[in-house]
Amino acid sequence: MSDAYIKNVWYMAAWQEEVDEAEMMPRKLLDIDWLLYKLENGGYAMIRDRCxxxxxxxxxxxRCGDLIECGYHGLRFAPDGKCVSNPFSDLIPPGADLPSRKIVARWGILWFWAGEPSEADEEAIPDFAFLEETAPMAQKHIRMDANFEILSDNLMDLSHVEFVHRDSFQSGGALMKGRHEARSEDDGTIWSCWSVEDVAAPRFAVPLADAPADRWTRMRWNAPATMFLEVGAAPAGAERTDPRVCRLRNPHIITPETQTTSHYFYNCFPGPESEAFAKRVFDEEDRPILEAVQREMDGQDFWEMRPVILNVDAGAVRARRRLSKMRREEAESVAG
Amino acid sequence: MSDAYIKNVWYMAAWQEEVDEAEMMPRKLLDIDWLLYKLENGGYAMIRDRCxxxxxxxxxxxRCGDLIECGYHGLRFAPDGKCVSNPFSDLIPPGADLPSRKIVARWGILWFWAGEPSEADEEAIPDFAFLEETAPMAQKHIRMDANFEILSDNLMDLSHVEFVHRDSFQSGGALMKGRHEARSEDDGTIWSCWSVEDVAAPRFAVPLADAPADRWTRMRWNAPATMFLEVGAAPAGAERTDPRVCRLRNPHIITPETQTTSHYFYNCFPGPESEAFAKRVFDEEDRPILEAVQREMDGQDFWEMRPVILNVDAGAVRARRRLSKMRREEAESVAG
Amino acid sequence: MSDAYIKNVWYMAAWQEEVDEAEMMPRKLLDIDWLLYKLENGGYAMIRDRCxxxxxxxxxxxRCGDLIECGYHGLRFAPDGKCVSNPFSDLIPPGADLPSRKIVARWGILWFWAGEPSEADEEAIPDFAFLEETAPMAQKHIRMDANFEILSDNLMDLSHVEFVHRDSFQSGGALMKGRHEARSEDDGTIWSCWSVEDVAAPRFAVPLADAPADRWTRMRWNAPATMFLEVGAAPAGAERTDPRVCRLRNPHIITPETQTTSHYFYNCFPGPESEAFAKRVFDEEDRPILEAVQREMDGQDFWEMRPVILNVDAGAVRARRRLSKMRREEAESVAG
Incomplete structure (x- = not known):
């Protein structure tokens, strides 16, 4: 696995249902071709997709049960990557085992640990328990031709909604005229939050429609680019624990495919209209601008391009700095 | 702007009418993405097409009047590139201004100065006044996947007409059996001229059809690849100022898009037949051979490939040498 | 010609009939664009396809008889590459001759010698005389996006038939459960042979259908990747010279187009069904896996990727080692 990626972190590999529905699912992750499949005992395997x-x-x-048979000369591999049979000999030569990764299913998501399996701590998986607290959502996976940090820049600075999604969300600047705040937690979690008080309720908060509301939008980030978005509204002056609070909660999880392409996992309400709306927002509004930014950056280092920094970038910049720090620490721990 | 290009020279950016008809016109020139647009006062702006x-x-x-609003987070820029508003703050951070270039309209062409605006001398724009002395022509812009010097080699050595355009022009060698001469002027202008006396008049010179004629073809070159072609005929023995002289005059102006692709600006008589003929000559005859030459050269230096030099290359070779000299002089003036 | 290729060896350039049917045939071979054509005296020319x-x-x-006229400015070249006329001058400048290669027709194949013509020894052309001993076959040429050694690995290890061509050949492991042997001859020829005794005859050996048979498959390799395949069967216990022996013999000749693409020349019985079957085997079964291997290798050195070596690789590995040795010897003879 390339040094370009942080190893000691959980990445989303796939929606659990993507793998459940496939006999074997090849997916490039962090520059490497991997093979994901569901075991007969209900577990999951992630082995290198290369004999x-x-x-x-x-x-x-x-597939031959839980074994994978190479389609070229018939070597067979077990879910842990071990080569277990050679059709032309009883001998299995040394060096024939495949790399594998620890992969676990949680909240409908398959997470893999990019580093040494022995160091994987499942408690460090960011919390997406809300995914199992609501009615089932349509789970989506798209690819974008842009580095994953270009995608998290976009998500950690939601002021883009006023421009990129002007027609789709018609937010009209209501929220963005409020306060923006970025916060970091000790465990590395970063929050990018907007809030505004005593304004009209957002359209989705139907029960609050006729009275002034307090509104907020907050994006939670965990390395490398695992994000959770909450859009909320409460009766003006109420606590956020008030039972009348209305919330929309969605995952926005990005996993690098390569240095210039990314997997983007999101969800939306099921149904043709909702899914078409989401597709428009992601594919026709975000995608063109993010892929254009990738083409403009074209392999150059973000900081060496001397980007102008605005107040609204605070969350995105913290996320970029945190990743840089993690990369340095991993490089030093290898060297030290 | 890349050091690969000469800076202290005027380049054609576009036909004026291309920009007049567009709200904003993005165009890559000299490896950089630029945005061209017409101002409300009738002037033109050329700013970098990258926030x-x-x-x-x-x-x-x-566009918001003469300002350009970024579609990502809403910064606005003036025609001189200055960042004039930030929707989320009254502060405009330092470094937020865009590069811009001096751009002027003359004879229906938009010319830009690639170097420091303060050094731009409009008197140095090559003379294309003839464009306003004739009936309006159809103005064309095509791209070719070839370095601009491959295109000027082609134009400065018109002997290719006998081979590449054998069927289209049916010149039958009449002119090319005449004399070829290359001349350089003190200001850097280079001429590549063919002439022959006392032969049949060319087809376009209808008034001269029944008597012997003197004929000529001359291509004028100015750096970097701004060319003007005159095809002429006079009654045998007459002066070139004789009122019976017939002339066709056309621009052939090349601007580098990148090191391996070029903008080609030409014109032709308006009308479906004439435009289809021109399209055939440029797109189906010149283009395949010029793009094949680019593929063969594939990043190699022209002189290091040890091209065979023929007599008819004199004009093209002078143009290449003049560009090399200008590049050296600019490099020395930067270093000195 | 790039140092990446062995020079002192015969390569297949084309089927003779491909060139006979074309006025001129351009073909990229060993990274260089060449022009092949048939002379009026029945011989063949191979000159560089670049003025x-x-x-x-x-x-x-x-073409102008046996001369080739450049379509750009009309220089003409003879079959040995010599520039013989310049339409605009009686002078032919120095350095105007084209590289050429010695090319000979034998058994319906055009072979060229990649090195100095004076060192070409026609006796060293691998023997394909059997091509003229059978009824005419359909001669095929395809390109694959894979290095030529990836293709010879495939052919020198026929155990892949059990997996890649499982459905097409339905060999069911009969042959591959037999013995495999690799042999090298003093002249550099390498054989990769499978044999098994006293089994059911293969389907093609109709006369042997009702009795036990001895079967074999042998692939003969000569540098760089010129292969001949014999699939045979004899009555159990009979000599291989027995008149009842049934044989299928086919060429599998690979010539590098570039380092990452190859020409593949094969033949099959003429007729729509047989040709469709061959197309399926080569294009739909071999091609996807070989091109995927190329993408996985992506410019890396085969040995540095530490491939696992199986017993069945013996022939393929000998061929790779022989090529490495030949490359070293040529490099030393140049340096020495």
């Missing part, structure tokens, strides 16, 4: 013999992709082969 | 905040292309935003 | 004047591809020009 160590002649480098054929294993997804071109077939 | 200094998160590097979004500005043409994805919108 | 030394302005680097235009000569196949964009035209």
């Amino acid at each position: 160590p013999h002649r480098f054929a992709p294993l997804h071109m082969g077939r | 200094p905040h998160r590097f979004a292309p500005l043409h994805m935003g919108r | 030394p004047h302005r680097f235009a591809p000569l196949h964009m020009g035209r």
Whole structure:
């Protein structure tokens, strides 16, 4: 796995249902081709999608129970990557085992630990328990031709909603004229929050429609780019624990495919209209601008391009700095 | 702007009418994305098509009068590139201004000065006054996947007409059996001229059809690749100032888009037949051979490839040498 | 010609009939664009497909008898590459001759010697005389986006038939459960052979259908990747010279187009069904896996990727080692 990526962190590999529905699912993650599949005991395997013999992709082969048979010369591999049979000999040569990664299912998401399996701590998986507290959502996966930090810049600075999504959300500046605040927690979590008091309630907060409301939007970030968005409204002056509070909560989880392409996992209410709306927002509004930014950056370092920094960037900049710090620490711990 | 290009020279950016017809016109010139637009006072602006905040292309935003609003987070820029408003703060951070270039309209062409605006001398724009002395022509812009010097090699050595355009022009060698001469002027202008005496008049010179004629073809070159072609005929023995002289005059102006692609600006008589003929000559005859030459050169230096030099290359070779000299002089003046 | 290729060896350039049917045939071989054509005396020419004047591809020009006229400015070249006329001068400048290669027709194949013509020994062309001993076959040429050694790995290890071509050949492991042996001859020829005794005859050996048979498959390799395949069967216990022996013999000849793409020449029985079957085997079964291996290797050195070596690789590995040795010897002979 390339040094360009932080290893000691959980990444989202896939929606659990994507893998459940496939016999084998190849997916490039962090520059490497991996093969994901569901085991007969209900667990999951993540092994390198490349035979160590002649480098054929294993997804071109077939499953034989929990074993994967290479489609080129028939070597078979177990879910932990171990080569367990050679059709032309009883000998299995040394070096024939595949890399594998620890992968766990939680809240409908498959998370993998990019570093040493022995150091993986499941308690460090960011909390997405809310995904199981609501009615089932439509779970989406798209690819974007842009580095994952370009995508988290976008999400950690929601002021873009006023411009990129002007027509879709018609926010009219209501919220963005409020206060913006970025906060960091000791465990590395970063929050980017907007709030405004005593204004009209947002459209989704139907029960609050006829009275003044306090509104907020907050994005929670965990390395590398695992985000959770809450859009909320309460009767003006009420506590945020007030039972009348209305909330929309969504995952926005980004996993690098390569240095210039990303997996974007999101969800939306199921149904043709809602899914078409989400598709428009992500594919026709965010995508063109984010991919254009990637083309403009074209391999240059973000900071060396001397970007102008605005107040509203505070959350995005904290996330970039935190990643830089984590990269340095991992490099030092390897060197030290 | 890359050091690969000469800075202290006027380049054609666009036909004036291309920009007049567009709200904003993005165009890559000399490796950089620029935004061209017409001001409300009739002038023109040329600013970098990239927001200094998160590097979004500005043409994805919108015009607000003479200001351009970034479509990502709403910064606004004036025609001189100055950042004049930030929707989320009264503060405009330092470094938020865009590069701009001096751009002037003359004879229906928008010319820009690639270097310091203060050094731009409009008197140095090559003379294309003839464009306003004739009936309006159809103004064309095409792109070719070839370095601009490959295109000027082609134009400065018109002997290719006998081969590349054999069927279209059916010149039958008449002119090319005449004399070829290359001349340089003190200001850097280079001429590549063919002439022949006492032959049949060319087809376009209808009034001269029944008597012997003197014929000529001359291409005028100014750096970097701004060319003017005159095809002429006179009654045999007459002066070139004779009122019976027939002339066709056309611009052939090349501007580098990148090191491997070029903008080609030309014109032709308006009308479906004439425009289809021109399209065939440029797109189906010149283009395949010029783009094939680019692929063969594939980043190699022209002189290091040891091209064979023929007599007919004299004009093209002078143009290449003049550009090399200008590049050296600019490099020395920066270093000195 | 790039140092990446062995020079002192015969390569297949084309099927003779491909060139006979074309006025001129451009083909990229060993990274260089060449022009192949048949002479009026029945011989063949192989000259560089690039004019030394302005680097235009000569196949964009035209034939004038045995001369090739450049389509850009009309220089003409003879079959040995010599520039023999310049339409605008009686002078032919120095350096205007084209590289050429010795090319000979044998058994319906055009072979070229990549090194100095004076060192070409036609006796060293691998023996494909069997091509003229059978009824005419359909001669095929395809390109694959994979290095030529990836293709010879595939052919020298026929155990892949059990997996890649499981459905097409339905070999069911019969042969591959037999013995495998790799042999090298003094002249550099390498054989990769499978054999098994006293089993059911293969389907193609109709006369042997009702009795036990001895079967074999042998692939003969000569540098760089010129292969001949024999699939045979004899009555159990009979000599291989027995008149009842049934044989299928086919060429599998690979010539590098570039370091990452290859020409693949094969043949099959003529007729829509047989040709469709061959197309499926090569294009839909071999091609996807070989091109995927190329993408996985992506410019990395095969040995530095530490491939696992299996017993069945013996022939393929000998071929790779022989090529490495030949490359070293050529490099030393140049340096020495």
